[in-house]
Amino acid sequence: MTDNFTRATGPQTHGAGAAAPDAGHPFLEQLVAHGVPEDMHERFAAHGVGTLVEKLGIVFREISVERVVATMPVEGNQQVAGILHGGASVALAETLGSFAAAAHGGRNRRPVGVDINATHHRPGLSGLVTGTCTPIHLGLTLTTHEIVITNEDGKRVCTARITNMLLQK
Structure with a gap:
């Protein structure tokens, strides 16, 4: 490992x-x-x-500069009340935003997160949640992305925003 x-x-x-x-x-x-x-x-x-992606069960469905989409199971990522842990949602969001920044930055730049925030709208109860990441700003040294996490009914569970700095490799 x-x-x-x-x-x-x-x-x-x-x-x-x-x-x-x-x-x-x-x-x-x-x-x-x-x-x-x-x-x-x-x-x-x-x-x-990364090991956290494995632990959370994140599976990518699409990766491009314009959009990154992945799913994550609720089961195994729950907090003590039996609902999706907010930290798991934020980890999914950061993963998507980082992969999106890496897609934009290309082979010569490495993304590092400098800011992330999230609003939790409703609990994730079961099944899979889907995160969809789209760019807000794509610069030479900074990227900002919005990540919308929805349940299987298409209802918004969480909205996050991440800013990554693109470091020269």
Whole structure:
């Protein structure tokens, strides 16, 4: 296992019976499992999607500069009252905003979050929530995105806004 601060030293496996990924891409299996499009595998080969994405069960449905969409299950991400944890919603929002900033910044820039806020509108009770991230501002050094998280009925559960700084690699 690796984290966001250390480099992977070899192929990683995730779960019993998992096939070993390509030695040049230690996180290939993880990227595929979480829906990262093939044309973005090289960009995320060194660190994968991150351990929190795995723990939360986030699966990407679409990644582009214009829009990032992913789902996350409510089950397993609940707080003590049995509803979706607000922190899980914020983690989903930050993940989407960071991937969107990475898509905009290209291979030579690395996004780091500098501000995030969220408003929780209603509880996530069951099933999947879907986060849709769209740009508000796409600059050379800063990006700002809005993330709308909805339940399976299309009702808004949370609205978040994130600003990322794009650092030169």
